[in-house]
Amino acid sequence: MPPTPDAVLNHLDTDTDAAVARLSDLLSIPSVSTDPAFTDEVERGAAWVADDLKSLGLSVETVASDGGHPAVIAKSTDAMVANPKRRVLFYGHYDVQPPDPLDGWTHPPFEPTVAESVTAGDGPALYARGASDDKGQVMCFLEALRAYHATGTKLPCHVTVLIEGEEECGSKTLPAILEKRVDELKADVAVVSDTSMHDRQTVAITYGLRGLVYFDVKLHGPKRDLHSGVYGGTLANPATVLLRVLGKLFDEHNRIAIPDFYDDVAELTDEERAAWEALDFDESKYLGDVGSEPFGEAGFTTLERRWSRPSCDVNGIYGGYMGQGAKTVIPSFAGAKVSFRIPGNMDPLKVRQQFTDWLQSHDVGGCRWEISGHGGAYPILVPRDSPWVKAAAGAIAAVSGKPPALVREGATIPVIADLKTKLGMDTLLVGFGLNADNIHSPDEHFALRRFLLGAKTHAALLAALAEV
Amino acid sequence: MPPTPDAVLNHLDTDTDAAVARLSDLLSIPSVSTDPAFTDEVERGAAWVADDLKSLGLSVETVASDGGHPAVIAKSTDAMVANPKRRVLFYGHYDVQPPDPLDGWTHPPFEPTVAESVTAGDGPALYARGASDDKGQVMCFLEALRAYHATGTKLPCHVTVLIEGEEECGSKTLPAILEKRVDELKADVAVVSDTSMHDRQTVAITYGLRGLVYFDVKLHGPKRDLHSGVYGGTLANPATVLLRVLGKLFDEHNRIAIPDFYDDVAELTDEERAAWEALDFDESKYLGDVGSEPFGEAGFTTLERRWSRPSCDVNGIYGGYMGQGAKTVIPSFAGAKVSFRIPGNMDPLKVRQQFTDWLQSHDVGGCRWEISGHGGAYPILVPRDSPWVKAAAGAIAAVSGKPPALVREGATIPVIADLKTKLGMDTLLVGFGLNADNIHSPDEHFALRRFLLGAKTHAALLAALAEV
Numbered sequence: 001m002p003p004t005p006d007a008v009l010n011h012l013d014t015d016t017d018a019a020v021a022r023l024s025d026l027l028s029i030p031s032v033s034t035d036p037a038f039t040d041e042v043e044r045g046a047a048w049v050a051d052d053l054k055s056l057g058l059s060v061e062t063v064a065s066d067g068g069h070p071a072v073i074a075k076s077t078d079a080m081v082a083n084p085k086r087r088v089l090f091y092g093h094y095d096v097q098p099p100d101p102l103d104g105w106t107h108p109p110f111e112p113t114v115a116e117s118v119t120a121g122d123g124p125a126l127y128a129r130g131a132s133d134d135k136g137q138v139m140c141f142l143e144a145l146r147a148y149h150a151t152g153t154k155l156p157c158h159v160t161v162l163i164e165g166e167e168e169c170g171s172k173t174l175p176a177i178l179e180k181r182v183d184e185l186k187a188d189v190a191v192v193s194d195t196s197m198h199d200r201q202t203v204a205i206t207y208g209l210r211g212l213v214y215f216d217v218k219l220h221g222p223k224r225d226l227h228s229g230v231y232g233g234t235l236a237n238p239a240t241v242l243l244r245v246l247g248k249l250f251d252e253h254n255r256i257a258i259p260d261f262y263d264d265v266a267e268l269t270d271e272e273r274a275a276w277e278a279l280d281f282d283e284s285k286y287l288g289d290v291g292s293e294p295f296g297e298a299g300f301t302t303l304e305r306r307w308s309r310p311s312c313d314v315n316g317i318y319g320g321y322m323g324q325g326a327k328t329v330i331p332s333f334a335g336a337k338v339s340f341r342i343p344g345n346m347d348p349l350k351v352r353q354q355f356t357d358w359l360q361s362h363d364v365g366g367c368r369w370e371i372s373g374h375g376g377a378y379p380i381l382v383p384r385d386s387p388w389v390k391a392a393a394g395a396i397a398a399v400s401g402k403p404p405a406l407v408r409e410g411a412t413i414p415v416i417a418d419l420k421t422k423l424g425m426d427t428l429l430v431g432f433g434l435n436a437d438n439i440h441s442p443d444e445h446f447a448l449r450r451f452l453l454g455a456k457t458h459a460a461l462l463a464a465l466a467e468v
Numbered sequence: 469m470p471p472t473p474d475a476v477l478n479h480l481d482t483d484t485d486a487a488v489a490r491l492s493d494l495l496s497i498p499s500v501s502t503d504p505a506f507t508d509e510v511e512r513g514a515a516w517v518a519d520d521l522k523s524l525g526l527s528v529e530t531v532a533s534d535g536g537h538p539a540v541i542a543k544s545t546d547a548m549v550a551n552p553k554r555r556v557l558f559y560g561h562y563d564v565q566p567p568d569p570l571d572g573w574t575h576p577p578f579e580p581t582v583a584e585s586v587t588a589g590d591g592p593a594l595y596a597r598g599a600s601d602d603k604g605q606v607m608c609f610l611e612a613l614r615a616y617h618a619t620g621t622k623l624p625c626h627v628t629v630l631i632e633g634e635e636e637c638g639s640k641t642l643p644a645i646l647e648k649r650v651d652e653l654k655a656d657v658a659v660v661s662d663t664s665m666h667d668r669q670t671v672a673i674t675y676g677l678r679g680l681v682y683f684d685v686k687l688h689g690p691k692r693d694l695h696s697g698v699y700g701g702t703l704a705n706p707a708t709v710l711l712r713v714l715g716k717l718f719d720e721h722n723r724i725a726i727p728d729f730y731d732d733v734a735e736l737t738d739e740e741r742a743a744w745e746a747l748d749f750d751e752s753k754y755l756g757d758v759g760s761e762p763f764g765e766a767g768f769t770t771l772e773r774r775w776s777r778p779s780c781d782v783n784g785i786y787g788g789y790m791g792q793g794a795k796t797v798i799p800s801f802a803g804a805k806v807s808f809r810i811p812g813n814m815d816p817l818k819v820r821q822q823f824t825d826w827l828q829s830h831d832v833g834g835c836r837w838e839i840s841g842h843g844g845a846y847p848i849l850v851p852r853d854s855p856w857v858k859a860a861a862g863a864i865a866a867v868s869g870k871p872p873a874l875v876r877e878g879a880t881i882p883v884i885a886d887l888k889t890k891l892g893m894d895t896l897l898v899g900f901g902l903n904a905d906n907i908h909s910p911d912e913h914f915a916l917r918r919f920l921l922g923a924k925t926h927a928a929l930l931a932a933l934a935e936v
Contacts, residue, residue, distance in 0.1 A: 210697060214794045223759035229678060229879025232809045233779030234770045235760035240718075240782040243804075247715015250708075291691035292703035295833030302702045311701030314708040315797050320784030321805055326682045326842035328807055328880075329783050336711075337789055339796055341700045365763030374794035411697025412796075 002467050004398070004460040007151040012143060012455050015150070019455070020126060020448060022052070023139045024112040026094070027128040033069050033095035034169045042165050045094045046070040049163050052142060056149045058161065063181075068173030069095060069165035073184070076159050083466045086157035089187035089425065090458075091415065092138035092194060093167035096130035097440045104442030117447045119436045121200055125445040133439035136446035137193035137432055138163055140454030147459055156466035160187050164415075167194075171415050178422045189388045189465060190419045193454060195431030198279070198405035203396045203457065206429035207389055208307065208408030209416060210341040211379035213348045214315075215355065217242070218335040218370040225320075226330040236365025239319045239334035245362045246336060249312060253298040256312050256340075258358045261351075266344045266381060268308050275384075276303055279405060307408035311341045341410060344381025352376065378417040381408075382426045387468045392428050395460035400453060404430075430457065470935050472866070472928040475619040480611060480923050483618070487923070488594060488916060490520070491607045492580040494562070495596040501537050501563035502637045510633050513562045514538040517631050520610060524617045526629065531649075536641025537563060537633035541652070544627050551934045554625035557655035557893070558926075559883065560606035560662060561635035564598035565908045572910030585915045587904045589668055593913040601907035604914035605661035605900055606631055608922030615927055624934035628655050632883075635662075639883050646890045657856045657933060658887045661922060663899030666747070666873035671864045671925065674897035675857055676775065676876030677884060678809040679847035681819045682783075685710075685827065686803040686838040693788075694798040704833025707787045707802035713830045714804060717780060721766040724780050724808075726826045729819075734812045734849060736776055743852075744771055747873060775876035779809045809878060812849025820844065846885040849876075850894045855936045860896050863928035868921060872898075898925065 012019075031045030032038040046062055049072045053060045058074035072094070078084050099109035107113035109129040117125035126136065141161070148155050162185065164174050178185060198204040221238030222231075251257045268276075281303045287293055296305045305311065319334025321327035340351055356371055382389060384406055396404040409429075416427045432454035438444045480487075499513030500506040514530055514537070521528045521542035532538040540562075546552050567577035575581035577597040585593035594604065609629070616623050630653065632642050646653060666672040689706035690699075719725045749771045755761055764773045773779065787802025789795035808819055824839055850857060852874055864872040877897075884895045900922035906912045 210700075212697070212796065214796070216794075221760065226758060227879060228779075228781045228783060228807060229680070229809055229877070231758070231774070232678075232781050232807075232878060233764045233773040233777055234762065234878075235755055235758070236763040237781050239785055239804075240780070243711050243714045243782055243785070244718060245715070246711045247713070250712060287703055290694060290699070290703070292689065293834035294702065295704040296701045305701040306699070309701055311696075312708070313696045313700050313705050313796075313798055314711055314788065314802075315696060315795060316788030316790050316799065317707055317711070317785040317802055317804075318790040320782065322784050322786040322790075326684075326805065326807070327783060328680065328682070328781075330781055331784065334782075334785055336707075336785075337794065339696060339700075339794070341697055366761035409697070410700060410702075411695060 002463050004463045005151070005153050008147040008153050008459050009456055011147040011151050012452060012459065015147070016448065016452055019139070019143050019451065020114070023126060023136060023451065026135050026139065027112040027126070027130055028110055030110045031095050031165065032098050033166050035098055042069045042095055046072055046165050049094050053161060056142070056145045063177055065173035065176050071162060071164040071174065071177055074161040076155055080155050081158050082154040083157045086466045087160060087187040088157055088462060088465050089160045089162060089185060089190040089419070090141050091162045091190055091192045091419070092141065093134045093164045094138060095165045095168050096135065097133070097168050099129045101442060106443055114448070117445060119200060119434060119447070122434070122447040123449045125447040127443060127445040129444055131444050131446035132433045132437035133444065134167070134194045136451055137454060140193055140432060140451060141458045143455035144458035144462065147455070156463040159462070160185060167415070174415060175418050175422065178418055182423060186423050187425060190425050190427040191461060192416065192427055192429050193431050194413070195409070195429045196433040196435055197431065198407060200434065202402055203400050203404045203430065203432070204407045205389060205392055205396070205404045206407050206409050207382040207384055208344060209380040209412055210343050210410050211346065211348050211377045211417060212339060212341060212412040213351045213355070213376045214339040214374045215337070216335060216372045216374060217338055217359065218333055219364060220333045220368045220370060222330065222332050225332050228328040228330050231330055236367050237330045238367045239331050241364050241367055242334045242336060245359065245364065246314065246338070254295070255297050256310060258354050261310065261354060264346045264350070265310060266308070268304060272384065275406060279407070306410040308343050310343060310346065313339055315339055341412065342379050344379040346379055348376040348378055377412050377414040378421055380416050380420060380427065382428070386426065388426060388428055388465065391464040391468045392430060392461055395464035396430070396457055399456045399460045430461065470931050472931045473619070473621050476615040476621050476927050477924055479615040479619050480920060480927065483615070484916065484920055487607070487611050487919065488582070491594060491604060491919065494603050494607065495580040495594070495598055496578055498578045499563050499633065500566050501634050503566055510537045510563055514540055514633050517562050521629060524610070524613050531645055533641035533644050539630060539632040539642065539645055542629040544623055548623050549626050550622040551625045554934045555628060555655040556625055556930060556933050557628045557630060557653060557658040558609050559630045559658055559660045559887070560609065561602045561632045562606060563633045563636050564603065565601070565636050567597045569910060574911055582916070585913060587668060587902060587915070590902070590915040591917045593915040595911060595913040597912055599912050599914035600901045600905035601912065602635070602662045604919055605922060608661055608900060608919060609926045611923035612926035612930065615923070624931040627930070628653060635883070642883060643886050643890065646886055650891060654891050655893060658893050658895040659929060660884065660895055660897050661899050662881070663877070663897045664901040664903055665899065665918070666875060668902065670870055671868050671872045671898065671900070672875045673857060673860055673864070673872045674875050674877050675850040675852055676812060677848040678811050678878050678880055679814065679816050679845045679885060680807060680809060680880040681816045681823070681844045682807040682842040683805070683823065684803060684840045684842060685806055686801055687832060688801045688836045688838060690798065690800050693800050696796040696798045699798055704835050705798045706835045707799050709832050709835055710802045710804060713827065713832065714782065714806070722764050723766070724778060726822050729778065729822060732814045732818070733778060734776070736772060740852065743874060747875070774878040776811050778811060778814065781807055783807055809880065810847050812847040814847060816844040816846055845880045845882040846889055848884050848888060848895065850896070854894065856894060856896055856933065859932040859936045860898060860929055863932035864898070864925055867924045867928045898929065
């Protein structure tokens with residue numbers, strides 16, 4: 001692995017006060033994307049990012065779709081880079097969650113303040129909305145670029161920077177932007193910093209994410225709500241039938257009972273299984289913290305079920321009388337939100353068809369299904385031994401002094417799937433957050449040592465990925 | 469069967485205009501019991517009924533419990549009656565449903581208006597809120613008493629009249645009144661007019677009602693809502709588990725799958741089955757009108773399932789995300805309203821225990837049940853060949869020229885069960901409404917010919933029941 005230029009790393013070490021000041025400046029902009037009242041502030045956030053990228057010598061464009069918040073796209077020029085044949089796409093977002101509840105904050109959410117991190121050994125941290133998710137992590141990458149620029153060091157390879165402004169409200173218009181600019185955004189590999197470290201000392205490379213298929217399933221019965229005394233027992237109650245059908249979704253081994261459902265699931269290798277064992281996942285803490293106990297598909301550990309097995313959850317149920325007390329009604333319809341998390345190599349379109357077919361295979365006593373889908377995303381599974389993963393692992397070990405943990409996540413980041421399906425590239429998720437960072441909650445924070453670690457790691461990653 | 473005195477029947481025939489005027493006067497009082505804004509009007513309704521009963525020579529008392537609307541209790545004196553050893557209790561209610569939606573009414577709901585009934589052959593009808601449910605039917609009985617009183621004819625037997633003011637809001641304080649006044653209210657048999665005729669020509673005696681057991685079943689899981697990507701597949705989702713458990717409530721024959729559930733159900737006799745066949749119940753109209761088709765316990769007709777078999781309905785389901793679109797949440801709890809209609813001779817307390825035990829017999833992966841009940845009522849089943857039924861049938865045939873239909877109902881009238889369990893007497897449900905009367909809806913009405921039929925029938929019923 002090529003060494004990162006010392007000048008670059010030294011610059012990062014000595015420029016920390018200025019870097020914290022820059023991040024604080026960005027954090028003081030309340031770029032809350034979910035609330036139309038903050039639209040101007042979101043645009044101010046985009047402008048700040050665009051200006052900073054311009055100051056680093058990149059060519060910058062701010063693009064927006066109808067009804068969406070702007071995304072900033074920046075690209076290095078040939079003159080800036082050592083190896084113009086290699087290109088890395090960096091993705092992040094400058095928008096933030098709403099700061100509510102405001103009275104939960106020790107310091108005002110948009111007045112960034114340095115104070116000791118609540119995590120023991122984490123040192124001083126910057127407290128502000130967006131500190132960890134994701135402005136702090138975006139600035140890790142921008143500070144790495146800045147260190148190359150400031151020291152007059154050529155970038156190891158081309159970079160494309162895509163910083164969007166609507167991640168916290170679902171990245172609704174981003175897929176259209178990606179599709180329109182395939183050629184412009186295409187790179188050899190993508191790097192994303194919007195996840196957590198494995199623990200305070202260990203950087204994680206997330207090489208797998210589960211995909212998602214989400215359904216709103218409604219069952220329609222009688223034309224109107226009926227009196228359950230007058231009609232009870234004579235016709236199909238859609239709430240009862242919905243429960244009867246969905247109740248059959250699992251077999252006695254807690255496996256999803258849809259025919260052929262598991263056919264495409266990537267099986268765990270012995271090596272992967274052993275590596276996960278070595279991660280010392282604390283199941284009793286993970287489940288005990290939320291007041292639960294292990295429950296799920298027989299034959300797999302909790303971590304295996306979470307990272308590598310499909311799951312199905314009823315996310316909501318509704319219909320009939322939902323208030324206090326009693327109402328003896330046969331509702332005219334009932335519904336459920338049902339979603340599947342699908343690990344590599346499952347196909348969300350196939351799962352959508354399988355579940356739809358399975359629902360329709362049941363006797364519903366003359367009721368009628370209304371099945372609609374919301375979104376859906378492919379799973380991500382980058383081979384653990386891919387050259388990208390190996391190069392990234394080397395860079396991380398060199399900077400942090402410790403090999404990274406190779407992990408998967410049970411959750412879904414739709415944009416990562418889009419990078420794969422629309423732009424055809426794998427993504428390395430290398431994040432510097434911690435679960436204790438209070439993202440989406442009051443007192444969000446990001447430790448200064450992790451800010452520096454992130455910047456140095458990105459500087460080293462560029463050098464490593466340039467040579468793959 | 470003893471004949472009804474001609475003078476009484478003749479008086480009813482000739483006094484119809486005045487009777488309609490009296491009923492209109494009562495109907496002009498908006499005694500809406502569910503809305504505290506109408507409390508004064510409810511009291512005005514009670515006073516009107518009390519005054520009218522006093523004018524008929526009865527001793528009258530108005531009683532109220534804390535937080536309840538007043539009930540009027542009236543009793544005949546020994547001097548008024550021919551056979552003081554027999555006593556009939558008449559129950560009805562003077563309160564009414566809210567008139568909403570107001571713009572659905574052709575005539576204002578509390579300005580009673582005579583116009584043609586919407587039912588062909590039903591003749592002119594009085595349109596007003598409460599015309600059929602239940603002021604019109606109460607006045608049938610009071611007009612019968614008035615005819616005896618006005619013609620100087622002794623009542624065939626003692627009467628106790630109980631007209632309550634909170635039927636439309638659940639008769640909450642009535643059971644306490646019944647319990648406190650057991651001796652005062654006890655009679656040989658009860659007569660209630662708050663139901664419908666079998667058809668426009670045929671009076672019905674309802675000799676069976678199903679009871680009710682109602683549950684609010686909540687399943688609690690994790691301490692807080694969780695992200696379904698991070699936790700999906702690792703722990704028990706209470707919405708999913710609730711569906712899985714409740715989905716097992718029915719077997720493949722659509723029978724309730726709780727052990728020993730059907731043990732106490734009164735089996736239909738061949739005679740009853742044949743009699744029901746002869747009722748010409750139009751299943752395709754009954755279910756087709758509401759857009760449904762037959763569905764339920766194998767081996768029974770729709771009418772049998774409705775009147776004589778237990779049913780179980782999920783009356784509502786709730787939990788997790790119930791809005792538009794998608795939210796990938798594992799809810800911390802989910803709930804269902806579940807109720808059972810139980811025919812004679814089932815015991816609601818036993819059913820409550822059976823269902824509770826059944827719920828708790830399932831593996832719920834560490835989740836926790838919260839099971840609460842709302843109300844509950846015993847079923848009613850008066851033998852078809854009881855002397856009361858026979859006497860009532862004779863009186864009805866004599867007045868209407870047609871034998872009554874002997875029917876059951878699938879629904880529950882809790883007060884009828886209270887009359888049985890607290891006062892130990894059977895009830896004859898003899899009503900003069902029609903399903904087309906629009907009770908609880910705009911343009912509620914009651915045909916004048918049915919008002920007269922009801923008054924004459926009650927006059928004859930008293931004579932017949934006095935001689936059993």
